[in-house]
Amino acid sequence: MRSWLLLTVLLPGLAAASPGQEVSLGSTALVLTNGGAYNVTAPRVALEAAWSLETGAWRVGAGVRWAPAGQGSFPLELYARGLLSTRVGHWQPAVGPELGLSGLPVIRPPRGGLPEDLSERQAAQLGPAYVALHAVPLRFVFGRFTASALELQWGTSLNRPGSTLRLQLGLLHLGMTL
Amino acid sequence: MRPLFAALLFLAVSSCASRPALDEAALARAGDFAAGVERARLMADVDALVTAHREDTPLDCGLFAPSEVDTARRPVCNLTRERARQLVRERFISLGYTVTTQDVADPRFPTSNVIAELRGTERPDEVVVVGAHYDAYFAAADDNSSGVAAMLELARLASGRRFARTVRFVGFDLEELGLVGSTRYVQVLPGERIFASIVFDCIGYKDARPGAQLGLAGFPIPTTGDFLAAIANEQSAPRLEELYTLGGRLGSPNLVRGVTVPEDGTGPATGNLMRSDHAPFWLAGHSALFLTDTANFRNPHYHKDTDVPATLDPDFLADVTRVSAAALAFWAEGSRP
Numbered sequence: 297m298r299s300w301l302l303l304t305v306l307l308p309g310l311a312a313a314s315p316g317q318e319v320s321l322g323s324t325a326l327v328l329t330n331g332g333a334y335n336v337t338a339p340r341v342a343l344e345a346a347w348s349l350e351t352g353a354w355r356v357g358a359g360v361r362w363a364p365a366g367q368g369s370f371p372l373e374l375y376a377r378g379l380l381s382t383r384v385g386h387w388q389p390a391v392g393p394e395l396g397l398s399g400l401p402v403i404r405p406p407r408g409g410l411p412e413d414l415s416e417r418q419a420a421q422l423g424p425a426y427v428a429l430h431a432v433p434l435r436f437v438f439g440r441f442t443a444s445a446l447e448l449q450w451g452t453s454l455n456r457p458g459s460t461l462r463l464q465l466g467l468l469h470l471g472m473t474l
Numbered sequence: 475m476r477p478l479f480a481a482l483l484f485l486a487v488s489s490c491a492s493r494p495a496l497d498e499a500a501l502a503r504a505g506d507f508a509a510g511v512e513r514a515r516l517m518a519d520v521d522a523l524v525t526a527h528r529e530d531t532p533l534d535c536g537l538f539a540p541s542e543v544d545t546a547r548r549p550v551c552n553l554t555r556e557r558a559r560q561l562v563r564e565r566f567i568s569l570g571y572t573v574t575t576q577d578v579a580d581p582r583f584p585t586s587n588v589i590a591e592l593r594g595t596e597r598p599d600e601v602v603v604v605g606a607h608y609d610a611y612f613a614a615a616d617d618n619s620s621g622v623a624a625m626l627e628l629a630r631l632a633s634g635r636r637f638a639r640t641v642r643f644v645g646f647d648l649e650e651l652g653l654v655g656s657t658r659y660v661q662v663l664p665g666e667r668i669f670a671s672i673v674f675d676c677i678g679y680k681d682a683r684p685g686a687q688l689g690l691a692g693f694p695i696p697t698t699g700d701f702l703a704a705i706a707n708e709q710s711a712p713r714l715e716e717l718y719t720l721g722g723r724l725g726s727p728n729l730v731r732g733v734t735v736p737e738d739g740t741g742p743a744t745g746n747l748m749r750s751d752h753a754p755f756w757l758a759g760h761s762a763l764f765l766t767d768t769a770n771f772r773n774p775h776y777h778k779d780t781d782v783p784a785t786l787d788p789d790f791l792a793d794v795t796r797v798s799a800a801a802l803a804f805w806a807e808g809s810r811p
Contacts, residue, residue: 329742330740330741330742330745331741331742331743331744331745331748332745332748333652333745333749335745406652407539407542407543408538408539408540408541408542408543408550409537409538409539409542409543409582410538410543410548410550410651410652411580411582411583411648411651411652411654412652413652413653413654413657413658414652414653414654414657414753414754415652417657417661417754417757418757421757456740458736458737458741459740459741459742460741460742461741461742
């Protein structure tokens with residue numbers, strides 16, 4: 297909430313932002329749950345590659361996350377994101393929506409040979425699309441290079457909003473403007 | 475977006491909340507119907523079901539990989555069901571019902587839900603479901619012979635009576651392995667108009683000592699284990715309100731403690747509230763009310779060989795069955811001779 301307030305205060309400085317493209321690499325930890333017995337409860341660590349374009353106050357972009365131990369047959373996420381950002385010296389916080397498609401399963405099949413009827417039914421009701429609010433409170437710009445830590449994301453399934461919870465903690469992202 | 479996370483679950487109703495005015499004649503009929511509940515019959519049925527489980531042969535342990543299963547929580551090598559199913563089926567038949575089974579021929583886990591139905595006289599397409607799972611670990615007095623006994627007692631009371639809505643009793647198979655029977659039941663009846671459904675699972679254990687009742691994170695519940703937890707989704711919230719009213723009319727105003735979870739009841743904060751056969755109903759958007767003594771949050775014998783009839787409270791079981799019987803009569807609009 298405080299980053300939102302700060303962003304509001306700093307909005308007049310947005311126009312000073314210069315356009316540019318950026319590519320970044322980073323790592324993130326993701327929790328997906330529907331509260332049920334068949335969840336992957338441990339955070340799933342993912343590697344992330346992203347591209348963004350800065351246009352005035354907005355930074356729009358897209359990216360891909362790969363969670364090699366994320367379970368599922370296609371442990372990838374593809375996303376598009378628009379972030380409203382400002383800049384104070386080296387500091388450039390941002391916040392905005394993210395829309396994506398996730399191949400990471402929320403529901404996993406039960407282990408030990410137990411029947412899969414319920415888990416299959418639950419999984420079938422959850423589509424791959426998600427919507428989230430993404431906050432970048434600690435992003436810093438040093439010339440052509442950027443560094444961001446502790447990015448936060450809070451979201452849910454798009455087809456059944458509220459049926460799942462998506463929490464993501466971006467650990468570290470390093471980028472470079474082109 | 476619906477209010478989705480843990481803090482936004484509602485303790486929607488409690489015994490002191492204002493209640494909707496209900497039709498007095500219908501309440502009186504429901505009370506008369508419930509007055510027929512007999513404690514001795516209930517306990518006799520619990521005893522018979524426990525005997526059936528004890529004399530049964532457990533499910534083949536080779537179906538599982540016990541090293542990958544938390545056998546303290548799910549003692550899968552001690553699951554029985556065949557004789558209990560036979561008992562339920564024979565009882566329904568002896569009460570004059572036409573009994574059907576919903577059989578699914580799964581190669582590893584075939585299931586057979588036992589169904590007895592009383593067709594409604596005025597609105598037969600609207601169904602009131604009363605369900606309880608008959609498979610169980612060990613002797614299973616509370617989990618779930620208590621629930622099956624309540625279902626059989628309601629079936630006894632309803633036998634030969636007339637209701638405006640269809641009344642359907644369902645003995646669910648393989649709840650203990652992941653709500654298998656109820657999931658399959660709901661899947662084959664996607665368009666059904668379920669006016670109300672109650673699912674009994676563990677309804678006979680009471681411990682009124684302070685501290686006997688363990689809490690669920692986010693749910694302000696008493697520390698004394700002397701209440702019936704009634705868990706509703708938004709579709710069944712009106713039924714929960716009516717259950718409260720009926721409990722008060724039957725002289726048990728503090729018996730029922732209820733929780734209504736948002737919308738269809740599914741979501742990341744409701745995991746512990748979806749552990750029985752109401753959950754597939756919720757997933758399909760149906761009205762379903764889960765009635766329970768809260769199982770392992772109160773009963774130290776849960777899923778153990780010590781879950782025997784002597785640990786149950788017959789008066790508590792009778793009170794729960796009585797208010798459920800009144801609810802059945804009220805929702806199905808009966809009973810009439």
